[in-house]
Amino acid sequence: MSIFEYNGSALVAMVGKNCFAIASDRRLGVQLQTVATDFQRIYKIHDKLFIGLSGLATDSQTLYQRLVFRHKLYQLREERDMKPETFASLVSAILYEKRFGPYFCQPVIAGLGDEDKPFICTMDSIGAKELAKDFVVAGTASESLYGACESMFKPDMEAEELFETISQALLSSVDRDCLSGWGGHVYLVTPTEVTEKILKGRMD
Amino acid sequence: MGDSQYSFSLTTFSPSGKLVQIEHALTAVGSGQTSLGIKAANGVVIATEKKLPSILVDETSVQKIQILTPNIGVVYSGMGPDSRVLVRKSRKQAEQYFRLYKEPIPVTQLVRETATVMQEFTQSGGVRPFGVSLLVAGFDDKGPQLYQVDPSGSYFSWKASAMGKNVSNAKTFLEKRYTDDMELDDAVHTAILTLKEGFEGQISSKNIEIGVIGNDKTFKILTPSEIEDYLQEVE
Numbered sequence: 019m020s021i022f023e024y025n026g027s028a029l030v031a032m033v034g035k036n037c038f039a040i041a042s043d044r045r046l047g048v049q050l051q052t053v054a055t056d057f058q059r060i061y062k063i064h065d066k067l068f069i070g071l072s073g074l075a076t077d078s079q080t081l082y083q084r085l086v087f088r089h090k091l092y093q094l095r096e097e098r099d100m101k102p103e104t105f106a107s108l109v110s111a112i113l114y115e116k117r118f119g120p121y122f123c124q125p126v127i128a129g130l131g132d133e134d135k136p137f138i139c140t141m142d143s144i145g146a147k148e149l150a151k152d153f154v155v156a157g158t159a160s161e162s163l164y165g166a167c168e169s170m171f172k173p174d175m176e177a178e179e180l181f182e183t184i185s186q187a188l189l190s191s192v193d194r195d196c197l198s199g200w201g202g203h204v205y206l207v208t209p210t211e212v213t214e215k216i217l218k219g220r221m222d
Numbered sequence: 223m224g225d226s227q228y229s230f231s232l233t234t235f236s237p238s239g240k241l242v243q244i245e246h247a248l249t250a251v252g253s254g255q256t257s258l259g260i261k262a263a264n265g266v267v268i269a270t271e272k273k274l275p276s277i278l279v280d281e282t283s284v285q286k287i288q289i290l291t292p293n294i295g296v297v298y299s300g301m302g303p304d305s306r307v308l309v310r311k312s313r314k315q316a317e318q319y320f321r322l323y324k325e326p327i328p329v330t331q332l333v334r335e336t337a338t339v340m341q342e343f344t345q346s347g348g349v350r351p352f353g354v355s356l357l358v359a360g361f362d363d364k365g366p367q368l369y370q371v372d373p374s375g376s377y378f379s380w381k382a383s384a385m386g387k388n389v390s391n392a393k394t395f396l397e398k399r400y401t402d403d404m405e406l407d408d409a410v411h412t413a414i415l416t417l418k419e420g421f422e423g424q425i426s427s428k429n430i431e432i433g434v435i436g437n438d439k440t441f442k443i444l445t446p447s448e449i450e451d452y453l454q455e456v457e
Contacts, residue, residue, distance in 0.1 A: 095331065096331060103325075
């Protein structure tokens, strides 16, 4: 079994009209056994920047701690928050540092950049960035997620509709994947507010 | 005062609380050729005298004003070779920042890192402080900025500043002439007039250097013919 499938995860981020949404499942497993149903995969870096980390849970927690460390120092030195594009470059550099002994994580980064323009990207475990204008997915349910997002996504959705779309895409995809599920965790971010919602899906 | 008994070692404080070697480094700066910088509302200008030791020296081969990044330039007063080392290190630091963040380094960050290097050379064994003060001119998201960095590693942001031989006259002149809403062209004229104040001999496009950065955020070293145009306007 692949190391990326040890804990199970599902992550998706979508771009809307002057907003974005990032969602994850809540299951933490040890292969076939479910160990937690409230595991956090999406972390806030600052009010307009979120990162979701799929893959091996221990690596995703450690990587998150390292990134928060770097961002805090950046904030102190430069007296400003990091732009999402800059943060993505930083994550890519940190992952590549471990090119021959990598973190077993696939990050999904979502944020509001200059003039609150939504930015999303994902990368592989050694830092190859993939920018997208519509949606990005990661985790064991990624193939189902690609299909669901491709059919459900429309450009320039407002916050309410975006929330519905990303929730439906997430829940229907994790139902096809035994290693992810147990509900969903959705963050909807607009220039003025951040909304956090828990979804109840098939609890298996 | 007993200070001179402590001037042998950089890393030993004198009883009056000074590091005498740094004082001597500042003296080296003070006997260097005058250089100055002015921050305008829409840009920054830096300028320096370029007095060569002999008319036989090819003046086109000498460049005192250097580019650190496309939007940051620097001029020095003091020991030329020391400034070359700092320019080299600063350029490398700027590129390392870009490689990590894929974003051009902000002026304050580059100044801080350069100042840190200069400070390291005041607290290490077997080295001496840099015999230069730098004037760093840049334009980034925070607008036009002008910083002076001293051999001790301290740095200050200035609206207008001068260093080198004629520093007190130049600063008095600048204090009188400086206005907050100056445009870049006016600043260049003022810079030339300030240099002229303490200039020995005839000022010409061959014995001064001027660097400007405007709203286009591109640091440009003026060619002798462009300097000539400004000199004509000032006459």
